[in-house]
Amino acid sequence: MFPAKFAYAAPTSLQEALGLLNDPEAKIIAGGHSLLPLMKLRLAQPSLLVDIGRIPGLSYVRREDGVLAIGAMTTYRQIEQSSEVHQAAPVLAEATHEVGDPQVRAKGTLAGALAHADPAGDLPAVALALGGVVKAVGSSGERELDLDSFFVDMLTTALQEKEIIREVRLRVQPAGAGAAYQKFDQPASHYALTGVCAVVTLSGGSIATARIGVTGVGPKAYRPTAVEQALAGKPAEEEAVKAAVQTVADGIDVQGDIHASPEYRAHLARVLTRRAVLEAAQRAR
Numbered sequence: 600m601f602p603a604k605f606a607y608a609a610p611t612s613l614q615e616a617l618g619l620l621n622d623p624e625a626k627i628i629a630g631g632h633s634l635l636p637l638m639k640l641r642l643a644q645p646s647l648l649v650d651i652g653r654i655p656g657l658s659y660v661r662r663e664d665g666v667l668a669i670g671a672m673t674t675y676r677q678i679e680q681s682s683e684v685h686q687a688a689p690v691l692a693e694a695t696h697e698v699g700d701p702q703v704r705a706k707g708t709l710a711g712a713l714a715h716a717d718p719a720g721d722l723p724a725v726a727l728a729l730g731g732v733v734k735a736v737g738s739s740g741e742r743e744l745d746l747d748s749f750f751v752d753m754l755t756t757a758l759q760e761k762e763i764i765r766e767v768r769l770r771v772q773p774a775g776a777g778a779a780y781q782k783f784d785q786p787a788s789h790y791a792l793t794g795v796c797a798v799v800t801l802s803g804g805s806i807a808t809a810r811i812g813v814t815g816v817g818p819k820a821y822r823p824t825a826v827e828q829a830l831a832g833k834p835a836e837e838e839a840v841k842a843a844v845q846t847v848a849d850g851i852d853v854q855g856d857i858h859a860s861p862e863y864r865a866h867l868a869r870v871l872t873r874r875a876v877l878e879a880a881q882r883a884r
């Protein structure tokens with residue numbers, strides 16, 4: 600299928616890009632691996648694509664004071680191969696490797712994935728479990744958006760219309776923490792039917808803290824904070840963890856489609872949360 604007719608611009612600075620985005624029908628394109636499929640289906644029909652891929656200096660991974668700073672045009676492939684990521688947040692490299700196929704990972708970007716907020720995207724769950732902020736520029740300057748309140752609804756974030764993510768800043772895994780990403784994927788697209796990321800610290804044989812990000816279950820990725828609290832102080836053992844994660848899909852508008860019913864997705868959420876927490880605890884040991 601072909602998209603509707605559109606104009607294309609390749610600005611060479613963020614300022615120029617922001618100017619082009621004054622066109623109410625304009626849309627940012629980064630890797631294009633979410634936007635172009637939508638355009639081919641005519642679910643999006645921008646009259647102008649503003650390609651931020653020609654703006655210099657947006658493609659990097661840097662470690663800065665307990666944070667991984669990742670530029671807007673950094674691809675999944677660069678993240679997978681980054682030694683900084685492998686040292687500071689190996690779970691990010693591990694989960695990135697789970698996205699799509701090598702072609703998707705060669706073009707798709709972390710910033711694009713977060714901005715797109717696909718309810719089945721892998722990286723929103725990891726970003727929530729690690730925690731951090733998104734740095735975005737708009738006509739009124741630059742601001743930081745906390746990832747905890749970034750995902751608002753299906754395909755909807757706290758970004759304002761026409762704001763550009765310049766950088767994603769994810770906290771490095773705390774000293775002594777273990778982290779794991781567990782995914783049950785749709786075999787054709789590799790999108791997550793359900794995916795769970797857990798970052799766990801231990802105190803003795805018990806869980807001291809757990810941060811969890813869940814994707815594929817509700818209309819947006821979320822942190823099951825009641826489960827995180829229930830895990831604190833519990834032994835890092837099968838039965839205790841299994842009991843603590845039972846409410847992981849409670850209060851969530853669990854989605855159903857041709858691939859999985861809401862009941863099955865809620866079941867997957869419980870199983871994968873248990874596995875992710877136990878694997879993370881094992882790695883922390």
Ligand SMILES: Cc1cc2nc3c(=O)[nH]c(=O)nc-3n(C[C@H](O)[C@H](O)[C@H](O)COP(=O)(O)OP(=O)(O)OC[C@H]3O[C@@H](n4cnc5c(N)ncnc54)[C@H](O)[C@@H]3O)c2cc1C
Nearest residue numbers: 629630631632633634699707708711714720721764789790
């Ligand atoms: C065959 C296939 C399989 C896939 N499998 C998976 C999978 O298993 N798991 C998974 O998580 N994803 C999967 N994806 C989606 C893929 O990860 C996308 O590349 C990614 O979600 C979007 O990144 P992008 O750079 O391509 O964004 P684009 O498609 O360029 O943009 C997506 C949206 O974000 C906006 N945007 C992009 N960059 C910015 C920015 N810097 N600031 C503000 N807004 C921005 C765009 O305007 C657009 O609305 C798959 C895609 C395909 C085609």
